[in-house]
Amino acid sequence: MIEVIEVEKRFGRKQILKGVSFTANKGEITCLIGINGVGKTTILNAIMALTPINNGQILIDGKPLDKHSFEKITFIPDAITMLPQMKIVEAMEFMNDFYTCWNQKRATEILGFFRLNLNDRISSLSKGNTAKVNLLLGLALDVDYVLMDEPFSGIDMFSREEIANVFTSHLIENRGVIITTHEVGDIEHLIDKVVLLDNGVVTKEFSAEEKRENEGKSVIDVMREVYQR
Numbered sequence: 001m002i003e004v005i006e007v008e009k010r011f012g013r014k015q016i017l018k019g020v021s022f023t024a025n026k027g028e029i030t031c032l033i034g035i036n037g038v039g040k041t042t043i044l045n046a047i048m049a050l051t052p053i054n055n056g057q058i059l060i061d062g063k064p065l066d067k068h069s070f071e072k073i074t075f076i077p078d079a080i081t082m083l084p085q086m087k088i089v090e091a092m093e094f095m096n097d098f099y100t101c102w103n104q105k106r107a108t109e110i111l112g113f114f115r116l117n118l119n120d121r122i123s124s125l126s127k128g129n130t131a132k133v134n135l136l137l138g139l140a141l142d143v144d145y146v147l148m149d150e151p152f153s154g155i156d157m158f159s160r161e162e163i164a165n166v167f168t169s170h171l172i173e174n175r176g177v178i179i180t181t182h183e184v185g186d187i188e189h190l191i192d193k194v195v196l197l198d199n200g201v202v203t204k205e206f207s208a209e210e211k212r213e214n215e216g217k218s219v220i221d222v223m224r225e226v227y228q229r
C-alpha cells in the first residue's frame, strides 16, 4: 500500500499541498483528480522522492521512502524523458542497462500490444505513440506500483482507447496504480478509488462503483459538485 499522510508542500511562499492524505492499494486503480495546478504532479513527484516535502509522511508497504523504494515503484511521466534521437529499441536497451527489474519479455509484449516499431526514433513519434512508448518503458519494469501522470492528455480518441485497454490487461493486474487526470471519461468504469483534490487538500475519497450503485452518480457528477461552486 502507498500511504500519503498529511503531506504539505510549498513552492516559495505558495503552499500547494496543505495536508494531503490518501491511500492507494495494490491491485487497485486509484485516480487523483483535480483542476489544473492543484498539485497532482507534485504528489506523484513526492511519492517518487523527486521533490522534498515540507511536512507529513509517505509510506510504501509501511516503510518510509528510501533508496530501495525505486525497486517498488515506476513513474510514467506525461512527457518523454529519453533523448529525441534515440530509437525505441535504444530506449529499451537503456532501460535494460539501468534497471535490474526490466522485463524484456514484457517489453516485447507491450511493443506488440501498441503496434510500435523498434526502429522508430523518439523525435518522429506522434503524441499518441510517445505516450505509448512512455507506458512501454514504465510497465516493462517488474514493480508493484505504477504512477501515471496524465496518460490521456492531448491524445486522440483511438490512442486513448488503446491506452485504456492497458487498464483491463494483465499488464496492470495485481499492481497498485495511481493515475492523475482531469479527463476521467476514458477510464471512469475502470477506476477503483477516486481521490478529489481541491485547494491543497483531499475533499473526497470514494469508490467509483459504490457512488454509482448507491447514489446513481458518476465521477463526473461528483466533480461537477466539487468544482463548479
Ligand SMILES: Nc1ncnc2c1ncn2[C@@H]1O[C@H](COP(=O)(O)OP(=O)(O)OP(=O)(O)O)[C@@H](O)[C@H]1O
Pocket (backbone or CB within 6 Å): 011, 016, 034, 035, 036, 037, 038, 039, 040, 041, 042, 043, 182
Ligand atoms: N518546481 C516548481 N517551482 C515552483 N512552482 C511549482 C513547481 N512545480 C510546480 N509548481 C506549482 O505548483 C502548482 C501545482 O503544480 P502541479 O504540476 O503539481 O499541478 P497539477 O495539478 O499536476 O496541474 P496540471 O493538471 O496542470 O498538470 C502549480 O501552481 C505550479 O505552478
